[in-house]
Amino acid sequence: MNQSLFFTLYEYRISPFCVSIRIALSECNASFIARTVNLNKVRTTAFLKKSKFGRLPTLIEHHPSEEIAISESQAILIFLSERFSKSSLGFDNFQSKIQCLSWLNYIYSGFAEQVWNILSELYLLDKSDIREERLQYFFLELKYQMTILNKHLAKRAYLSGDYSMADTIATPFLDLIERIPHLNLLEFSNIISWRERIRNRPSYRGAWPS
Secondary structure (H helix, E strand, C coil): CHHHCEEEEEECCCCHHHHHHHHHHHHCCCEEEEEECCCCCCCCHHHHHHCCCCCCCEEEEECCCCEEEEECHHHHHHHHHHHCCCCCCCCCCHHHHHHHHHHHHHHHHHHHHHHHHHHHHHHHCCHHHCCHHHHHHHHHHHHHHHHHHHHHHHHCCECEEECCHHHHHHHHHHHHHHHCCCCCHHHCHHHHHHHHHHHCCHHHCCCCCC
16 A cells, blocks of 8 residues: 555755655655755745745655645654554554654754754855854764764664664764764764664665765
């Protein structure tokens, strides 16, 4: 039944949040078409009817008589884990689901947020607007988050037992840490090993634009 589902993904192709949804759809072996939204233009009325928040990514599940629209990457991942319960994003029991949701929230509001904060300061702001004290705070907070992750992954292949949507949301941000100056990745060997395991998954191929 799930194999017959069809989706449209509204995305900004280089957004790490959109990349994570592409990876999730691949993990689910889901058929979809992608629609690029130009962030430099005003959102169209047609798009705003599908995305109440006007944000990306937005996933549309098509049915003969209706469409189901889901926005925000965390919500989309949870939705896909329910729709494709037999995929790697599904859960064997309630306990594993709760554990995964905890890590999903931690990655989204902790590790990923700090990576995004740093890269925004460094690459999206005019150099005259960069605030060194704020940047240093983000950097120290990121190292704290990575220390927690590195310790957690010492005896685990993935965040929550087997591969899960918590690993999915982390994937693009694990790539982006290479763009952060003065971050010594050798201090976080378990994170780097985790990243390599994720990169070896078929779902990682083609996740980023060439």
